[in-house]
Amino acid sequence: MKREEWLRVVEMRGPGPIPCRPVFAGSVWNQHRGKLQEVVNRYPELFEGMPPKGQWDAFPERHTADQRSKDRWGCVWDNIQCGIIGQVVEHPLADWGALDKLTPPDPSRENDFGDQDWEQIARDVKTAKEAGDVTWGGISHGFLFQRLYYLRGFENVMIDYATGDKRLVRLIDMIVEFNAEIVRRYVELGVDCVGFGDDMGMQERFTISPNTWRRYIKPAYAKLFGMCRQAGVHVHLHSDGYIADVLSDLVQIGVTIPNPQDLVNGLETIRRLLKGNVCIDLDIDRQRIIPWGTPKQIDEHVRTCIETLGSQQGGLMLVCGVYAPTPLENIEALLAAMSRYRMMFSS
Numbered sequence: 001m002k003r004e005e006w007l008r009v010v011e012m013r014g015p016g017p018i019p020c021r022p023v024f025a026g027s028v029w030n031q032h033r034g035k036l037q038e039v040v041n042r043y044p045e046l047f048e049g050m051p052p053k054g055q056w057d058a059f060p061e062r063h064t065a066d067q068r069s070k071d072r073w074g075c076v077w078d079n080i081q082c083g084i085i086g087q088v089v090e091h092p093l094a095d096w097g098a099l100d101k102l103t104p105p106d107p108s109r110e111n112d113f114g115d116q117d118w119e120q121i122a123r124d125v126k127t128a129k130e131a132g133d134v135t136w137g138g139i140s141h142g143f144l145f146q147r148l149y150y151l152r153g154f155e156n157v158m159i160d161y162a163t164g165d166k167r168l169v170r171l172i173d174m175i176v177e178f179n180a181e182i183v184r185r186y187v188e189l190g191v192d193c194v195g196f197g198d199d200m201g202m203q204e205r206f207t208i209s210p211n212t213w214r215r216y217i218k219p220a221y222a223k224l225f226g227m228c229r230q231a232g233v234h235v236h237l238h239s240d241g242y243i244a245d246v247l248s249d250l251v252q253i254g255v256t257i258p259n260p261q262d263l264v265n266g267l268e269t270i271r272r273l274l275k276g277n278v279c280i281d282l283d284i285d286r287q288r289i290i291p292w293g294t295p296k297q298i299d300e301h302v303r304t305c306i307e308t309l310g311s312q313q314g315g316l317m318l319v320c321g322v323y324a325p326t327p328l329e330n331i332e333a334l335l336a337a338m339s340r341y342r343m344m345f346s347s
Contacts, residue, residue: 001048003192006134010193010234010257010279012315015345018306019317020046020338026063026083027324028331029054035328043335059083062113071113072105075150084323091153096167102151104174107181112140112147118185125189134193137186139224141197141238143179145207145217148172161212168216176220183227193234193257196224201241203264210245218249225254236281247273257281259319263288267308280309284320284334291326295333302337310345318342 001009001019008016022040029036033056040051061069065082068089079086092098110116128135142150148171149157160168186194200207200217225235237250238259244266250258251274259281260270274280282305284290289301302318310316318338322331 001134002132003134004132007192009314009317012276012279012311012313014314015312015347016314017346018310018342018344020342021317021319022046022331022335022338023319023321024052024054025321025323026055026059027081028083028322028326030056030083031324031326032328032331036331039328039332039335043339046335046338056083062086071150072110073112073147073151074102081324088150091149091151091156093151093171094153094156096165099167099171102174104178107178107185111182112143116182122189125191129190135189135191137183137189137191137194137233139179139182139194139196141199143196143198144172144175144220145198145200147175158208161208161216172216172220176223179224180227183224187227187231187233191233193236194228195236195238197238199238199240200246201239201243201261201264203241205242206245207241210249213246214249218246218253221250222253229254229256238281238283240283244269244273251278257317259283261285262305267305271308275309276311276313276315279315279317281317281319282309284318286321286323290320290322290330290334293330295329298330298333299337299340302334303341306341306344312345314345316345 005016006019008014009019024036033054037054044051059082061067062077062079062085063083065079067079069077071077074092075088076090077086078089093102105112107116108118125135151171152160157168183194200213206213228235234256235254236257236259237255240261242264243260247258247260255278257279258274261283262270263285270280270282284305285301289297305318306316320334322334
């Protein structure tokens with residue numbers, strides 16, 4: 001989708017095709033291999049005419065089974081399945097005594113997980129602008145809420161929230177300063193949108209109390225999102241899990257494209273809180289219906305999502321992450337439904 005079409009959807013300026021993005025984890029490519037490629041190739045309309053080419057057997061270190069790796073903050077990751085990220089098993093700030101020695105990555109050349117080549121990024125943005133494409137800046141997934149427990153350990157940071165440990169504020173400020181420099185650079189490049197990802201929800205409830213979130217996380221988010229919005233740059237925020245308690249807060253502090261999960265938050269709740277106010281990038285179920293349902297159930301669910309949240313004004317996108325062990329016939333049903341219903345509000 002070209003930039004002007006995308007902006008029309010995001011800014012709710014009239015009817016058009018609903019952008020639909022199937023995203024395949026390395027684990028599902030590894031599962032189905034060439035057979036998945038054959039299915040993907042049948043739906044070029046979902047991939048701007050260029051279906052992705054799968055890669056299996058060769059994965060980055062953090063996505064390789066039985067591998068340990070260290071990110072640029074010093075967190076050690078362990079993995080048990082190829083094609084999907086692992087989890088942090090060694091936390092450099094498990095003891096607050098290490099805080100004075102913690103050195104953040106250098107945002108002029110690093111992100112959370114690797115090198116950041118700003119000269120190449122600038123060239124890529126320039127090329128995309130010249131082609132009339134949407135230009136994006138990307139902040140590493142888990143940039144704040146998750147980074148805190150990557151560094152401290154989950155139980156430790158929960159205690160920090162509960163006791164109001166002042167060192168937590170110091171650590172948050174350090175992380176925000178690092179990310180703010182990355183945001184500043186993207187804004188200076190004139191990107192259309194900066195994408196953030198931070199999983200804050202559990203299966204049925206928010207991980208911390210909304211008031212605790214408003215005390216510690218919301219001001220930090222507001223600073224980073226505000227940098228974007230002051231420059232007219234859109235803010236996309238992905239967060240897994242139940243986040244309905246803070247969806248209105250996120251819109252208030254500048255999220256223009258929230259990316260909530262459908263079933264855990266509820267379509268009616270998402271409709272009530274977001275429809276008509278911002279562009280919803282709906283994260284289609286990846287836990288129940290897509291991997292375990294029937295093709296008919298998948299078709300019905302995609303149609304229901306679009307009927308509930310779509311409109312002639314735009315303001316709806318769909319994304320679906322597909323993971324092993326989703327059957328091939330379910331993947332076909334997902335792509336077919338996206339292709340079939342994406343034009344529901346196009347005229």
